[in-house]
Amino acid sequence: xxxxxxxxxxxxxxxxxxxWPTLVxxxxxxxxxxxxxxxxxxxxxxxxxxxxxxxxxxxxxxxxAVMICGAVCIVCAAILLLHExxxxxxxxxxxxxxxxxxxxxxxxxxRPAAGLKPAQS
Numbered sequence: 001x002x003x004x005x006x007x008x009x010x011x012x013x014x015x016x017x018x019x020w021p022t023l024v025x026x027x028x029x030x031x032x033x034x035x036x037x038x039x040x041x042x043x044x045x046x047x048x049x050x051x052x053x054x055x056x057x058x059x060x061x062x063x064x065a066v067m068i069c070g071a072v073c074i075v076c077a078a079i080l081l082l083h084e085x086x087x088x089x090x091x092x093x094x095x096x097x098x099x100x101x102x103x104x105x106x107x108x109x110x111r112p113a114a115g116l117k118p119a120q121s
Contacts, residue, residue: 075099 075095082091 079088079091079095082094086094
């Protein structure tokens with residue numbers, strides 16, 4: 001002898017059915033707000049990281065430019081020193097040959113040996 005009891009939650013079932021669209025719209029609104037705030041946080045963090053990388057790149061370029069200017073001055077000073085004993089064209093030739101040999105040596109050192117393969121993991 002089981003009796004069926006009517007389900008009375010917070011009112012009649014018709015009122016509960018009418019609240020579903022409101023609840024769904026609120027849920028969609030909440031999800032939209034969460035996604036917007038996450039997108040804003042991502043944009044802020046990406047902008048900050050980009051700003052740091054840009055500052056590092058500018059600093060690196062500045063240091064590189066200063067070092068290149070210093071190297072040019074040293075080469076010019078070496079050429080003028082050689083010009084004390086040699087004609088100017090010979091001083092330039094010796095400085096150019098020295099720079100060329102240094103470049104070839106650096107390239108040979110930086111290039112991995114042809115017979116050796118890199119280690120594989």
